[in-house]
Amino acid sequence: MATYERKDRFYRKAKEQGLPSRASFKIEEMIQKHRLVKAGDRVLDLGAAPGGWTVILAKAIGPKGLVLAIDLAPLAKSAPNVRFRQDDIHGEATALWLEEELAGKKVHAVCSDMSPKLTGIAFKDAYLSDELAVKALEIARHWLQAVL
Numbered sequence: 001m002a003t004y005e006r007k008d009r010f011y012r013k014a015k016e017q018g019l020p021s022r023a024s025f026k027i028e029e030m031i032q033k034h035r036l037v038k039a040g041d042r043v044l045d046l047g048a049a050p051g052g053w054t055v056i057l058a059k060a061i062g063p064k065g066l067v068l069a070i071d072l073a074p075l076a077k078s079a080p081n082v083r084f085r086q087d088d089i090h091g092e093a094t095a096l097w098l099e100e101e102l103a104g105k106k107v108h109a110v111c112s113d114m115s116p117k118l119t120g121i122a123f124k125d126a127y128l129s130d131e132l133a134v135k136a137l138e139i140a141r142h143w144l145q146a147v148l
């Protein structure tokens, strides 16, 4: 069986650039390719830890924008235009926090990189992943300014 090379070139590149994870390059590409966000946007970052997407989103939206980031785990890196809640996406307290932070405003983008703790049991992992994707969709339907 092939072994998973965790310290691949993106891992090393992220380390060299002081980024929290190699996932930063994924979101950077999506922002460029799909013009995901622009200066001044409000963005939800679901499954944000350790912060690879968060720091890139924060940079892309600039000082007038706002990233609301959520994760069970803490962020390793943040930015002044980021507000973070360490909590479960399914929790009522998380929903209340979002309502308080947004105070009636909608967001321009919802980004989710949430992934469950994998068990190796395929049907269980698929179920857990699906549950997170459905939650992200529910949040997007509720909070997005424009749903295509």
Ligand SMILES: C[S@@+](CC[C@H](N)C(=O)[O-])C[C@H]1O[C@@H](n2cnc3c(N)ncnc32)[C@H](O)[C@@H]1O
Pocket (backbone or CB within 6 Å): 020, 021, 023, 024, 046, 047, 048, 049, 050, 051, 052, 053, 054, 070, 071, 072, 073, 087, 088, 089, 090, 113, 114, 115, 116, 117, 132
């Ligand atoms: C692939 S990692 C995210 C990487 C991150 N986007 C980055 O760029 O550094 C997936 C994350 O989903 C989070 N997660 C899984 N289930 C969650 C839940 N129920 N509520 C909030 N976050 C969750 C995990 O804690 C984990 O940090």
